[in-house]
Amino acid sequence: MTPEARIGSAVEILDRVIAGEPAERALTNWARGHRFAGSRDRAAIRDHVYDALRRRRSALALSGQAEEGGRALMIGLLAGEGADPAAVFSGQGYAPAPLSAAEAQALAAAPAPADLPEAVALDVPDWLAGPLKRRLGADYARAMAVMRSRAPVFLRVNAQRAGREDAQAALAAEGIVTRASPQAKFALEVVEGASRIRNSASYLDGLVEVQDLSPQAAVERLPLKPGQRVLDYCAGGGGKVLAMAAQVPGTWFAHDADPRRMTDLPARAARAGVTVRQLAPGSVAAAGPFDLVLADVPCSGTGTWRRTPEAKWTLTPARLRTLLHTQAAILDAAAALVGPKGTLAYMTCSLLDDENGAQVAAFLDRSPGFGLEFEQCYGPPDGGDGFHLSCLKRL
Numbered sequence: 001m002t003p004e005a006r007i008g009s010a011v012e013i014l015d016r017v018i019a020g021e022p023a024e025r026a027l028t029n030w031a032r033g034h035r036f037a038g039s040r041d042r043a044a045i046r047d048h049v050y051d052a053l054r055r056r057r058s059a060l061a062l063s064g065q066a067e068e069g070g071r072a073l074m075i076g077l078l079a080g081e082g083a084d085p086a087a088v089f090s091g092q093g094y095a096p097a098p099l100s101a102a103e104a105q106a107l108a109a110a111p112a113p114a115d116l117p118e119a120v121a122l123d124v125p126d127w128l129a130g131p132l133k134r135r136l137g138a139d140y141a142r143a144m145a146v147m148r149s150r151a152p153v154f155l156r157v158n159a160q161r162a163g164r165e166d167a168q169a170a171l172a173a174e175g176i177v178t179r180a181s182p183q184a185k186f187a188l189e190v191v192e193g194a195s196r197i198r199n200s201a202s203y204l205d206g207l208v209e210v211q212d213l214s215p216q217a218a219v220e221r222l223p224l225k226p227g228q229r230v231l232d233y234c235a236g237g238g239g240k241v242l243a244m245a246a247q248v249p250g251t252w253f254a255h256d257a258d259p260r261r262m263t264d265l266p267a268r269a270a271r272a273g274v275t276v277r278q279l280a281p282g283s284v285a286a287a288g289p290f291d292l293v294l295a296d297v298p299c300s301g302t303g304t305w306r307r308t309p310e311a312k313w314t315l316t317p318a319r320l321r322t323l324l325h326t327q328a329a330i331l332d333a334a335a336a337l338v339g340p341k342g343t344l345a346y347m348t349c350s351l352l353d354d355e356n357g358a359q360v361a362a363f364l365d366r367s368p369g370f371g372l373e374f375e376q377c378y379g380p381p382d383g384g385d386g387f388h389l390s391c392l393k394r395l
């Protein structure tokens with residue numbers, strides 16, 4: 001496909017997303033109906049779609065149009081990148097249809113990127129700008145600018161299998177170039193060859209897992225000791241329990257209110273060479289108590305906007321309130337499973353204090369049996385996704 005044809009396809013897919021179809025599903029459905037598109041085409045189209053979703057607000061403003069549509073977003077995205085939209089939207093060959101008179105007029109009257117209001121230029125919903133500024137302080141603008149770009153790919157070396165340098169050499173032999181990340185002992189940032197990871201022997205043999213840098217750094221801070229009984233209470237795909245199990249020998253348990261979320265866990269655990277016992281909802285208390293209970297709770301995902309840009313625009317105050325209730329209920333349920341002198345570790349991939357420090361402070365107010373050991377926030381603007389860890393101790 002030509003570069004222009006790829007942009008035309010991104011327009012079609014964005015129209016579906018704007019109509020309500022989740023981006024991943026819209027991309028998959030489009031690919032099914034366009035078998036001629038090769039893997040490079042699909043990757044490029046995916047990049048365009050995700051770039052437009054990350055920059056949805058500024059792209060629309062830079063198109064000069066009032067109504068959101070796939071064409072408006074791609075026109076504005078190109079304008080924001082300093083390209084000439086009319087040269088791409090030419091109607092030549094497989095390029096999208098030329099700009100209409102109304103589109104050309106709107107584009108001519110659109111503000112320059114430097115004249116956009118701050119929240120528009122940074123692609124931040126207005127209602128979230130205040131809380132994010134309070135949390136990020138002087139880093140706010142740089143962090144939000146980072147959130148408008150693609151996320152780097154990070155790997156976690158399975159410390160049970162190899163050291164970081166050996167893993168780097170094995171990956172390099174398969175065309176995957178990495179550099180060691182200083183923020184976490186087992187983290188590698190992929191510099192080249194990210195598309196080869198899932199089919200590489202290093203990945204299939206459990207030498208490495210794909211995991212963002214921030215959760216890796218957070219798991220490294222957990223007070224894990226050999227032989228402990230540890231429960232990942234909101235295990236999902238098992239990323240955190242596998243990271244913990246790679247650090248020390250222990251007895252590992254995984255639970256999720258929606259057990260279907262753990263479907264991939266057995267295969268991932270087998271690759272990593274660890275045993276994780278899955279506990280069905282309702283059977284957790286009988287398996288307790290635990291030395292450490294990890295609650296990696298459902299959250300706004302404000303720290304992962306680079307990877308899941310749709311979440312930026314779909315979060316509402318009402319949805320956030322629901323999440324806050326769920327998080328508080330999970331903290332209470334997870335706390336009840338912590339044994340004497342045990343640890344309750346609370347994690348989110350949120351940048352909002354309501355979900356982090358304030359949530360934990362409210363828990364401590366109603367739970368005199370627990371004390372705060374430490375809390376830590378991770379990236380952005382530097383390193384990985386926005387992430388939070390609070391470590392609480394049963395007194």
Ligand SMILES: C[S@@+](CC[C@H](N)C(=O)[O-])C[C@H]1O[C@@H](n2cnc3c(N)ncnc32)[C@H](O)[C@@H]1O
Pocket residue numbers: 233234235236237238239240241255256257258261296297298299326330
């Ligand atoms: C942030 S995700 C966990 C991601 C996972 N730890 C990982 O590393 O891949 C949150 C998970 O919490 C689960 N969940 C939601 N409500 C819950 C509840 N009340 N009790 C336990 N798990 C819950 C969701 O199904 C979801 O899988």
